[in-house]
Structure formats: structure tokens, C-alpha cells
Amino acid sequence: MTKRNTTKAVCPGSFDPITKGHLDIIERAAELFPSVVVGVLENPSKKPLFTLEERVRLINNAIAHLDNVEVTCFSGLLVDFVNKVNGNLIVKGLRAISDFEIEFQMALNNKRLSPEIETMFMMTKNEYSFLSSSMVKEIARYGGDIHDLVTPEVEQALKQKFSVSDK
Numbered sequence: 001m002t003k004r005n006t007t008k009a010v011c012p013g014s015f016d017p018i019t020k021g022h023l024d025i026i027e028r029a030a031e032l033f034p035s036v037v038v039g040v041l042e043n044p045s046k047k048p049l050f051t052l053e054e055r056v057r058l059i060n061n062a063i064a065h066l067d068n069v070e071v072t073c074f075s076g077l078l079v080d081f082v083n084k085v086n087g088n089l090i091v092k093g094l095r096a097i098s099d100f101e102i103e104f105q106m107a108l109n110n111k112r113l114s115p116e117i118e119t120m121f122m123m124t125k126n127e128y129s130f131l132s133s134s135m136v137k138e139i140a141r142y143g144g145d146i147h148d149l150v151t152p153e154v155e156q157a158l159k160q161k162f163s164v165s166d167k
């Protein structure tokens with residue numbers, strides 16, 4: 001086996017929208033690895049609230065302080081995307097036991113498809129263990145406070161989405 005001295009990590013997800021839980025994982029990956037790519041999954045079948053362009057803009061805004069992180073969109077298989085950007089590691093966050101089963105399945109399938117790509121999991125920060133994009137959207141839809149869960153730009157974008165869709 002060849003040892004690699006350069007690791008390019010990919011943090012994949014829908015990011016609809018990016019939360020402080022996502023950002024925490026991206027920041028920790030950026031501390032550990034020389035280069036990180038945030039892979040934004042297109043997946044129109046999930047009917048995202050934010051367009052791909054909006055999601056990318058909000059991520060770019062949230063990661064502006066990280067000079068070794070870039071954002072790229074993808075559709076199709078994650079391992080194909082990782083290979084395309086010359087990545088060799090997938091970094092994902094784990095919130096609860098409920099995340100484990102699906103992540104375990106995905107990691108094993110990705111390993112089967114592309115054995116040279118590793119998957120690593122980082123435990124969420126305690127304060128973000130209950131946090132998901134869908135929770136944030138649900139709270140924002142009914143005017144609840146989300147200021148400690150997302151960046152100010154995301155908070156603003158959510159307010160705008162829901163005020164427009166209510167009219």
C-alpha cells in the first residue's frame with residue numbers, strides 16, 4: 001500500500017441551507033487536512049428550498065475565513081465526484097445513532113465502488129447534535145429564532161424565502 005502525504009478531503013451534502021453543524025465539520029476538516037472540497041449535491045428529486053446557486057453562495061459566504069476550502073457542485077455518485085476532484089477522503093459528520101446506520105451503508109457501498117477512497121466520521125459538537133437543515137427550515141418557516149444555528153446570511157436568506165412564499 002502506498003502512503004499518501006497529501007490528503008484532499010471532500011465534505012459532501014445537500015446544504016439546504018448550510019448550518020453551523022455543517023460548518024463545524026468543514027472547519028475541523030480544514031484544520032486537519034491541507035485541502036478540503038465542499039461537494040454540494042444537486043439532487044433535484046429532494047426538492048430543495050434553495051437553488052444550487054443560492055446554496056453555493058451561502059456556503060462560500062460561510063467559509064470565507066478558510067483559505068484551504070473550495071466549493072463545487074456535483075450530481076451522480078459521490079465516489080465519481082471525489083475521483084474527479086482528485087480527492088482521497090470523504091469526511092462526514094455524525095449526529096446521533098440514527099445517522100449511523102445510513103452512513104454505515106453509504107460508506108460500505110462507496111468502499112465497494114472505489115476502495116482507494118476512505119470515509120472518516122467526526123462526532124458533531126454537543127450543541128449541534130440536534131441540528132439539521134430541515135429543522136432549521138421548519139423553525140424559520142414559523143418565525144422561530146435560529147440565530148445561533150446558522151450564519152447571519154443564512155438567517156436572512158431564510159427570512160426572505162419564507163416572507164416571499166407567504167405572499
Ligand code: ADP
Pocket residue numbers: 012013014015016019020021022025091092093094095099123124125128129130131132133134
Ligand atoms: P442534513 O442531514 O442536515 O440534510 P446534509 O445532507 O447536507 O444535511 O448533510 C451533509 C453532511 O453534514 C452529513 O455528513 C451530515 O451528517 C453532516 N451534518 C449535518 N448536520 C450536522 C450537524 N449538526 N453536526 C454534524 N454533522 C452534520
